[in-house]
Amino acid sequence: MEKELLKISDLTIQYSVENSVCQAVNHVDLKLNRGETLGLVGETGAGKTTIALGIMGLVPDPPGRIVGGTITFDGLDLVKATKKELREIRGKKISMIFQDPMTALNPIDKVGDQIREVIELHNKGMSKAEAAKKACDTLELVGIPAERYDEYPHQFSGGMKQRIVIAIALACNPELLLADEPTTALDVTIQAQVLELMNGLKRKLNTSMLLITHDLGVVAEMCEKVAIIYAGEIVEYGEAEHIYDRTAHPYTEGLFGSLPSVADERTRLTPIGGLMPDPMNLPKGCKFAPRCKKAAEACKEQPVPLVEIAPGHFCRCLFAEEKEGRYE
Amino acid sequence: MSNLLEVQNLKKYFETPRGLLHAVDDVSFGIPKGKTLGVVGESGCGKSTLGRVILHLLDSTSGSISFEGEDVTNPGKTKLSELRRKMQIIFQDPYASLNPRMTVTQTIREPLKQTGGLSSGQIYDKVDAVMETVGLASRFAESYPHELDGGRRQRIGIARALAMEPNFIVCDEPVSALDVSIQAQILNLMLDLQQERELTYIFITHDLSVVKYISDDIMVMYLGKMVEKCSSKGLFAEPLHPYTKALLSAVPVPDIHHKKKRVLMTGELTSPINPKPGCRFAARCPHAKELCLKESPVLEEISPGHVVSCHLVREMNH
Numbered sequence: 001m002e003k004e005l006l007k008i009s010d011l012t013i014q015y016s017v018e019n020s021v022c023q024a025v026n027h028v029d030l031k032l033n034r035g036e037t038l039g040l041v042g043e044t045g046a047g048k049t050t051i052a053l054g055i056m057g058l059v060p061d062p063p064g065r066i067v068g069g070t071i072t073f074d075g076l077d078l079v080k081a082t083k084k085e086l087r088e089i090r091g092k093k094i095s096m097i098f099q100d101p102m103t104a105l106n107p108i109d110k111v112g113d114q115i116r117e118v119i120e121l122h123n124k125g126m127s128k129a130e131a132a133k134k135a136c137d138t139l140e141l142v143g144i145p146a147e148r149y150d151e152y153p154h155q156f157s158g159g160m161k162q163r164i165v166i167a168i169a170l171a172c173n174p175e176l177l178l179a180d181e182p183t184t185a186l187d188v189t190i191q192a193q194v195l196e197l198m199n200g201l202k203r204k205l206n207t208s209m210l211l212i213t214h215d216l217g218v219v220a221e222m223c224e225k226v227a228i229i230y231a232g233e234i235v236e237y238g239e240a241e242h243i244y245d246r247t248a249h250p251y252t253e254g255l256f257g258s259l260p261s262v263a264d265e266r267t268r269l270t271p272i273g274g275l276m277p278d279p280m281n282l283p284k285g286c287k288f289a290p291r292c293k294k295a296a297e298a299c300k301e302q303p304v305p306l307v308e309i310a311p312g313h314f315c316r317c318l319f320a321e322e323k324e325g326r327y328e
Numbered sequence: 329m330s331n332l333l334e335v336q337n338l339k340k341y342f343e344t345p346r347g348l349l350h351a352v353d354d355v356s357f358g359i360p361k362g363k364t365l366g367v368v369g370e371s372g373c374g375k376s377t378l379g380r381v382i383l384h385l386l387d388s389t390s391g392s393i394s395f396e397g398e399d400v401t402n403p404g405k406t407k408l409s410e411l412r413r414k415m416q417i418i419f420q421d422p423y424a425s426l427n428p429r430m431t432v433t434q435t436i437r438e439p440l441k442q443t444g445g446l447s448s449g450q451i452y453d454k455v456d457a458v459m460e461t462v463g464l465a466s467r468f469a470e471s472y473p474h475e476l477d478g479g480r481r482q483r484i485g486i487a488r489a490l491a492m493e494p495n496f497i498v499c500d501e502p503v504s505a506l507d508v509s510i511q512a513q514i515l516n517l518m519l520d521l522q523q524e525r526e527l528t529y530i531f532i533t534h535d536l537s538v539v540k541y542i543s544d545d546i547m548v549m550y551l552g553k554m555v556e557k558c559s560s561k562g563l564f565a566e567p568l569h570p571y572t573k574a575l576l577s578a579v580p581v582p583d584i585h586h587k588k589k590r591v592l593m594t595g596e597l598t599s600p601i602n603p604k605p606g607c608r609f610a611a612r613c614p615h616a617k618e619l620c621l622k623e624s625p626v627l628e629e630i631s632p633g634h635v636v637s638c639h640l641v642r643e644m645n646h
Contacts, residue, residue, distance in 0.1 A: 043507040044478075158371075187370040187534060189593050192578035196592065214507060217580030244584045258512035260541035262564065262579050263586070268519075269541070271512030275477060 005208050006032040006055070006176060011069035013050050013059055022279045024050045026232040027069070029306070032176070032225075037202065037209040039223035039240075041216060041255075045276060047232040048212045052178045054079075055210075056096055057086040073176065092122040095169040099181035101161035105153040111164050112139065112149030118171045135171065142167045142197060159190035163197065170201060177202075177209045183218065195221060216255060220244065228252050231277055231287040234306060238313035248315040251288045286317070294319050330397065331358035332496060332528045333382070338391035340374075340381045347602040351377040353552035354391070359545070361495075364522065364529040366543030366560065368536060368575070372600070374552040375532045379498040382530070383415050384408060395496070413443060416489035420501035422481035426473040432459070433469045436487050443492070454491060462487045462517060479510035483517075490521065496528045503538060515542060536579050540564055545633075548572050551600050551608040554627070558634040568636045568645055571609045607639065615640055 013025035025047040032038050042048050053059045055071055057078060071078040073094065078086065098104040106114055115135040120126060126134075136146035142163040153161055162182065169177060182198065183191040199222060202209055211222055219226055219240070226243040228236040228251065236242075236249040247253050254272035274291040277283055283290060285300040292299070299318055306316045340352040351374040359365045367375045380386045382393060384403065392401045395411065403411055419425035426435055436455045440446055446454070459466065462483045473481055482502060489497055499518070503511040519542065521527060533539050539546055540560055547557040548569065556569040567573045574591040593612045607613070610620040619639050627637045630645075638644075 043509065188536070188578040189370065189574060191580075192590060192592065195580070196590075215580060216582035220582050220584045220586065221580050240584050244582070254509060256582065258508045259582055260512075260515070260537040261581075262537045262540055262576065263581060263583070269512040269516055271516065272509040273513075275479070275510075 003034045004031060005034045005074060006030070006210075007070075007072045008051075008055075009070050009072070011051070011054060011071060012067045013047075013054050014065055014067050015063045016065070017063060017280065020280045023282055024064070024232055024279060025054065026282075028229075028232070028234055030227060030234065030237075032208050032210060034175070034208055035202075035206045036225060037211055037223045039219035039226045040210060040212045040229060041214065041219055041226060042229035043214055043276060045279065046229045047279075048229055049180055050232075051229075052096065052180050052210065052212055055176075055178060056090055056094060057081065057083075058090075088122075091118050091174075092172045093174055094176045094178065095172070095174040096178040096180065097162075097165055097169045097182045100185050101158060101165045102153075102185070104165050105161060107153055109152070110150050111153060111156070112136065114164070115139065115168050115171050118168055122172045135167075138167045138171050139164075141170070141201065157190075159186055159194060162186060162190075162194055166194075166198065166201075170205070170207075173205055174207060177207050178212070179209055180212045181214070182211070184213070184215070191218075198222070216259065228255070231282060232279060233287055233316065234314070235288065235316045236314065237306070242310070242313040246310075246313065248309060248313065248320045249288075249317050250292045250294055250319075254291075330361070332361040332396060333530075334358045334394045335382065336392045336394075338378070338381060338393065339389045340377050340386060341389045344601060349601045350374075350552045350603055351600065352381060353603075355549075355552075355554050356391075357547060357554070357557060359528055359530065361528055362522070362526040363544040364531050364542055366539035366546040367530060367532045367549060368534065368539050368546060369549035370534060370575075372551075373549045374600070375549050376500055378549070379417065379500050379530055379532050383417055383498055384411065385417075409443075413492045414494050415496045415498070416492055416494040417498045417500060418482075418485050418489050418502045421505055422478055422485055423473075423505070425485055426481060428473055431470050431472055432464065432476075432484055435473075435484055436491050439488060439492055458487045458491045461490060461521070463513075477510075478506050479513060482506060482514055486514075486517070486521075493525075495526070496530075498530045498532070500532045501534070502531075504533065504535065511538070518542065536576060548575065551598065551603065553608055553637065554635075555609065555638070556634075556636045562631075562634055566634075566645075568630060568634070568641050569609075569638050570613050570615055570640075570644070574612075607637075615644060 008028055008030040011025055011028045015022040015024055028051060040048050054066055059066060066079050112135050115138055116131045119131040119134050136149055139146050144163055183194050186194060213219060223240055226240050227234050230251050236252050243252060257270035260269060272291050277287055285302055286304045289295040289299040304316050304318055306314050309315050309320050336356050338352055338355045342349040342351055369375050381388045392399060394400060400411060433455050436458060437451055440451045440454060464483050464487060503514050506514060531542050543560045546560050546563045548555050550571050556572045567576050574593045577589060577591045598611050605624060606621040607625050610616040625637045625639045627635045629635050630641060
C-alpha cells in the first residue's frame with residue numbers, strides 16, 4: 001500500500017486586486033505519496049507557484065488568501081496550522097527550491113553560513129561547529145567541495161548557485177520538496193547535471209517531490225505522476241503514461257502540439273490559438289472552451305467536473321470519454 | 329547559390345580589467361538568401377555578440393562582413409543608414425526591448441519616422457498593414473506594452489522590425505521568454521513571413537528543438553568558436569563534435585519511452601578571457617587527449633557542408 005504524504009482537497013486561493021478578485025487556484029485536488037515525484041505542468045499564470053506557496057503557508061496575505069479547502073500533510077491540515085507550527089515544518093519537513101538561484105541566495109552571506117542557518121534553526125541545541133560540519137556535508141552531497149564554504153554567491157556560476165539552493169533545501173532531510181522551475185534559468189547541459197543530481201538525491205533520501213515546470217521534457221525524465229493545470233484548475237491528472245501516451249484533455253494535446261521536437265522530422269507546429277483567460281474574469285463553463293476546437297455549447301454552460309476516465313486517470317472534459325481506443 | 333550575407337574570420341574581443349575577452353573568435357559562414365542559419369550555444373558562448381557585430385551595433389575587432397555582395401565591414405554613414413533599414417533585429421525580452429511610455433503604434437512608427445521620405449498618411453497606412461501582418465488586432469493600437477501579454481509584445485517587436493521591409497533579420501532568442509503555446513504561434517508566424525517575403529534569418533537560441541524547427545543550417549558555438557556547422561537535418565542525424573553530442577543528449581525529450589544515452593559533461597564553461605591555446609572544449613571533453621590541450625583544432629569539412637573543429641573527429645566517428 002502506497003503511503004500518502006500530501007493530500008490537497010478543494011484548495012481555492014484568491015488575490016484581491018482593487019475591486020475585483022483574481023481566482024488564482026480553483027478547487028484543486030492533488031495527492032502525493034511518499035517517495036513519489038508529481039509534475040505540476042502549466043503555463044505562466046496558471047497558478048502553479050501559488051499552489052506551492054499555499055503548501056508552504058507563504059501566500060502573501062494581503063492580497064492573497066486561501067479561501068477554502070484543505071492541505072493535509074502527514075496528518076496535519078496546513079491551512080489551519082498556526083504560524084508556529086508552520087515555522088517548524090518549513091525548511092525541516094517541507095522545503096522549496098526556487099526558480100531563480102541568482103535571487104534566492106543572500107548576496108552578502110557566505111554560502112556555507114546560509115546552509116548552516118537552516119540546520120541551526122531546526123536543530124535546537126546543536127552546536128555551531130556541529131551545524132557547520134553538517135553544512136559542509138550537505139555541500140559535498142550536491143557536488144560542491146566543502147572548501148568553498150566561505151565563498152559568496154557571486155563567486156559561483158548559475159548551475160553551482162542552484163546546487164547551493166538545493167543544498168539549503170535538503171539540509172534538514174525534508175520529507176517533501178517543492179521544486180519551482182528548478183532548472184528553467186539554466187543551460188541545457190547544466191540542467192542535465194542538476195536534474196541528474198536531484199534524481200539521485202531523491203532516491204537516496206526517499207524525498208517526495210512536487211516539481212513545478214512548464215517543460216514536458218523535464219517532467220518525462222523526472223516524474224511518475226503528472227497534473228496539468230490550466231487557469232487555476234487541474235484539467236488532467238494521472239500516471240506519466242496516461243498523460244504522455246493516452247492524452248485525454250484538448251489542452252494537454254495542445255501543449256504537445258506546440259512543442260518542436262528534436263527527435264522527429266520537421267512538421268508544422270499546431271499551437272493552441274488565443275490566450276489564457278483573465279483570472280479576474282473566468283468563463284463560467286470549461287475554462288479552456290474559448291480556445292478549444294472541440295468546444296460545444298454544453299461546455300460553456302456549466303463547470304466541467306474532473307472525471308476518472310480510467311483507473312487513476314482523471315480528465316476535466318466533456319468529450320474525454322468519447323475518444324475511442326485509448327485503452328485498447 | 330550566392331549568399332546574402334558572408335562573414336569571414338570575424339573576431340570581436342572586449343577589453344576587460346582581467347584581459348581580452350574573446351567573445352567571437354574567428355568565425356566564418358555564409359547564408360543564402362531566404363534561408364535561416366540557427367546559432368546555438370550556451371549562455372556566454374558569444375552568439376548574441378555575433379548577431380550584434382553583424383548588425384554593426386558593435387564594431388568588429390577584425391574580419392570582414394559582406395552583405396548583398398558588397399563589403400560592409402566598415403560602412404560609411406550613408407551606407408550604414410541603408411544597412412540599418414535592410415538589417416533588423418528582434419530581441420529576446422519583449423518586456424525590456426519596448427519603451428514602456430510608447431503605445432503600440434508609436435513604437436512601430438518610430439523607425440519609419442527616422443528614415444524619412446514618407447508622409448504621415450503613408451506611415452499610418454504602413455503601421456496598420458504591418459500590425460495586421462503580425463496578427464495584432466487594431467484595438468491594441470493605442471495600448472501600452474504593460475497592458476499586453478508576452479506573446480503580443482513580441483509581435484510588436486516583430487512588427488517594428490518588419491516595418492522597415494528588411495531582407496535580413498537577426499532574431500536573438502525571440503521566443504525564449506514565451507510560454508510554449510505562444511512560442512509555437514510566434515514560430516509559425518516567423519516561418520510564414522519568411523516564405524512570403526523571402527526573408528533571411530539568423531536565429532540565435534539555446535533551445536535545440538526550436539532551432540531544429542526553424543533552421544536550414546545550424547552553427548554550434550562554444551566559447552566564441554564555431555565548433556560545428558551543418559544542415560539542420562544532418563546535425564541532428566549525425567552530430568560529430570563531442571560538444572554537439574553532449575548538447576543534443578542533454579535536451580529533455582517529452583516522451584516517456586525515449587531511451588537516453590546521455591553524455592554527461594563535467595564542469596562548466598571556462599573563462600573566455602585570455603583563453604589558453606588548445607581546444608576550448610578540452611577541459612570538459614570526455615575524449616580529450618594531450619594534443620587537444622596544446623593545439624587549437626581547425627575547421628575541417630568532413631562531408632559536403634558539414635564542418636567540424638575537433639582533432640579527434642575522424643578517430644571517434646571512424
